[in-house]
Amino acid sequence: MAVQNAELRRAGLKATLPRLRILQILEDSTDLHVSAEDVYRTLLEAGESIGLATVYRVLTQFEQAGLVIRHNFDGGSAVFELAAGEHHDHLVCVRCNRVTEFVDQVIEERQRRIAAENGFAMTDHSLVIHGICSDCQRDSD
Amino acid sequence: MAVQNAELRRAGLKATLPRLRILQILEDSTDLHVSAEDVYRTLLEAGESIGLATVYRVLTQFEQAGLVIRHNFDGGSAVFELAAGEHHDHLVCVRCNRVTEFVDQVIEERQRRIAAENGFAMTDHSLVIHGICSDCQRDSD
């Protein structure tokens, strides 16, 4: 936990209990993409008394500090993932919502070129491929 | 307006007044990407008395009928565009929210391959490049 403490400092955030717990949850989660509600529920299950508002505030701060990335895959709730490692794009299953990550250098390069050709100073980009994952194709209904 | 009438029939929707008006607005709009509120405001300005709930219902029906495409560019409100013509991707200005469209066959092809490699039956895909458009770079603050 000294590790997370340092991570928060580096991000310019005071190492408070809620922030440490939430960071821990993100790191421990088997699911790389969790919603604010998911985090809140996990906290409750662990017996912590941290408000949902704080979860939102902390996740937003983490996002601004570059610790996490916020995605709006569907119209519902946003999901967050640790910003560890390389940029990547996502495959999202429309049946089970499972998320798979991928990187493609050719696409990355084309995107840079397209932004440039259109006079855009690219700040970010997101590519989401929706489809039915192999598991869901098998359990077809 | 007989034209829109036929369009609705083809989509399997009764040609009611609200649906005709809303389709008309989408077709007439200079901005290709409008929110439910935008449509509602336009209706009010035209003196129509159509409820916001109806606008949402109709836009959702249009989406299901394949007449329009719904996008969730930011976390805010969804925007809709007529599904006329080819598939394309979007450049969105983070300052002024202006949307520019583009198509890149290389990216399209890579996406198909990536979906296939991951065992995904691709149903859809969306690529959004965020950045600062040339106008906003000029009026920098």
Next chain:
DNA sequence: ATGTATGCAAAACATTTGCACCTGG
């Protein structure tokens, strides 16, 4: 006629904010 569509108001969500209190450094 009659099943469907609409308007209005209320509900349902996701997210944000105001404010008094608590806590980390």
Next chain:
DNA sequence: CCAGGTGCAAATGTTTTGCATACAT
């Protein structure tokens, strides 16, 4: 100690829904 963080509840913004009425076929 004191600025900043947190909890709670209330506010916000978007989208959906229940229900009585109106409309297209």
